[in-house]
Amino acid sequence: xxxxxxxxxxxxSLLYVPGSEERKVxxxxxxxxxxxxxxxxxxVAETRKGxxxxxxxxxxxxxxxxxxxWLVRVNAIHTPHFDADLACAVESAPDALxxxxxxxxxxxxxxxxxxxxAERAAGRPxxxxxxxxxxxxxxxxxxxxxxxxxxxxxxxLILGHVDxxxxxxxxxxxxxxxxIHHARCQLVLxxxxxxxxxxxxxxxxxxxxxxxxAEATQAAAMGFVGKQAIHxxxxxxxxxxxxxxxxxxxxxxxxxxxxxxxxxxxxxxxALDGELIELPVVAMEQRILDRARRAG
Numbered sequence: 001x002x003x004x005x006x007x008x009x010x011x012x013s014l015l016y017v018p019g020s021e022e023r024k025v026x027x028x029x030x031x032x033x034x035x036x037x038x039x040x041x042x043x044v045a046e047t048r049k050g051x052x053x054x055x056x057x058x059x060x061x062x063x064x065x066x067x068x069x070w071l072v073r074v075n076a077i078h079t080p081h082f083d084a085d086l087a088c089a090v091e092s093a094p095d096a097l098x099x100x101x102x103x104x105x106x107x108x109x110x111x112x113x114x115x116x117x118a119e120r121a122a123g124r125p126x127x128x129x130x131x132x133x134x135x136x137x138x139x140x141x142x143x144x145x146x147x148x149x150x151x152x153x154x155x156x157l158i159l160g161h162v163d164x165x166x167x168x169x170x171x172x173x174x175x176x177x178x179x180i181h182h183a184r185c186q187l188v189l190x191x192x193x194x195x196x197x198x199x200x201x202x203x204x205x206x207x208x209x210x211x212x213x214a215e216a217t218q219a220a221a222m223g224f225v226g227k228q229a230i231h232x233x234x235x236x237x238x239x240x241x242x243x244x245x246x247x248x249x250x251x252x253x254x255x256x257x258x259x260x261x262x263x264x265x266x267x268x269x270x271a272l273d274g275e276l277i278e279l280p281v282v283a284m285e286q287r288i289l290d291r292a293r294r295a296g
Contacts, residue, residue, distance in 0.1 A: 009069045009095075010034050010294045011156070011197055012226040012242035013235045016073075018043035019052030025059050028068075031232045032239075035069040040085050041076070041100055049081050053088040060092035071132065073098035077111055089129065090118045096130035096155055101163075104143045105150035108133055112151040127153060132199070136160030137167045141183045148194035156197030158228065159187050162204070175201040176215045188223045200224040206231040216241035244292040252285040252292075 015033035017024050019040050028036045038059065044052045060070055072094045074085035078101075089097055099111055108131065116126045131153040135144055141164070148157060161180050165172040168179060175184060184200065191198035200219035203212040216227050216238045227238045244252070255272055259282050262270035269278045 010226075010291070011069070011199065012295070013229050013238045014071070014158075014199060014226060015229045015232065015235060016043065016202075019056045019072075020044045020048040022055055025055050028059075029063065032235050033068050033229065033232075034226065034239075035071055035095075037071045037073050037098055037228075038094070039073045040081070040088075041073050049075070049084070053084065057088055057092040060094055069096075070094045071096050071098050073100060073134075076101040077107060077114075083114075086115060086118050090115075090122045090124060093124070093129070096132055098132045098134060098158065100134045100160070101136055102133040102147055103137055103139045105146040108147060108150040108154065112153055115153070129153065130155045132156045132158050134158045134160045135183075135187055136163035138164070140164075141186050144187055144190035145193060148190045148196055154194070154196055156199055156225075157187050157191045158199040159184060159201045161201035172204060174203070174211060174215060176218050184219070184222060184224075192223060197225045198223060200227040202228045202230050203234060204230070206233060209233070209237055212237045213241065239295070243295040244288050248288060249292045252288045255285045256282065256289070 011034050013033045014035040014037055015028070015031060016037045016039050017028045019025065019038045020043075025038065028038070038056045040049060040052050040056070056072060063070060072085075072089050072092070074089065074097055075081035077099070097115075099108065102108055111131065115129060119126045119128065131151060132155055133147055135141060135147070135157055140147065144157060148154065159175070161175045161183070162172040164183060165180060170179075175181065180201070188198045200216070203215055205211060212234050219227055220241045226242055229235055229238055255277055258270055258272045259277055262268075262277070269276060271277065
């Protein structure tokens with residue numbers, strides 16, 4: 001039997017929480033997201049960056065092992081906030097950092113080197129803090145394969161389609177069509193080729209649940225592992241799209257049982273309901289069952 005690759009974390013939903021909003025930070029762990037992104041960048045005013053670092057550090061120190069995966073989105077490396085953000089991250093030890101404005105592999109290499117120096121200075125194991133790279137420009141999309149292989153710390157690529165739209169001279173809107181959809185395809189291919197996760201764009205209209213459902217369903221069918229959320233109401237919609245249904249689980253179980261029977265009979269391929277079953281199909285069905293189990 002083929003062993004399907006698995007991840008330590010299920011990342012169907014990644015919820016943004018402004019790091020400067022104490023009430024929202026305190027509530028974040030209870031909202032049901034697979035991962036929480038404590039934000040130091042766009043959602044935090046320039047005058048409140050320091051306050052946000054203090055709140056984030058306190059929240060991460062008090063987190064429990066049974067909670068969500070904790071990520072911190074820092075400010076871009078070219079900003080005056082980056083060094084203080086990095087020091088905050090090394091001290092508070094989230095599961096990973098989200099690095100915005102990664103236009104090319106050199107950005108990620110610079111972050112890696114500066115993070116390694118900070119880890120050494122703090123007496124922490126070098127390489128322990130993982131990274132997600134945000135792909136937010138036309139240049140970043142074209143460089144996505146190089147970015148995906150730029151650092152062994154890299155865990156995933158995240159599509160920032162709002163900044164990408166602005167870079168392209170477009171009004172930000174849904175990600176499911178046009179050149180933004182093309183960019184999504186590029187990002188998935190780059191991430192999968194490098195063996196890292198691909199995380200889909202946000203849905204800006206928090207009241208458009210049908211649009212969120214359609215976009216998340218499309219993203220799951222494309223190979224994304226999950227989708228960013230900007231409101232707790234989007235979380236169950238996203239989870240439904242990225243969790244195999246009961247019917248899909250039963251189908252996977254039937255396929256695997258048919259395959260096991262074929263193996264005992266010495267057959268290398270077999271058909272079920274007219275569909276050919278062979279090793280790659282078996283590997284995918286095992287992956288679906290693994291994802292369903294981890295989703296409960």
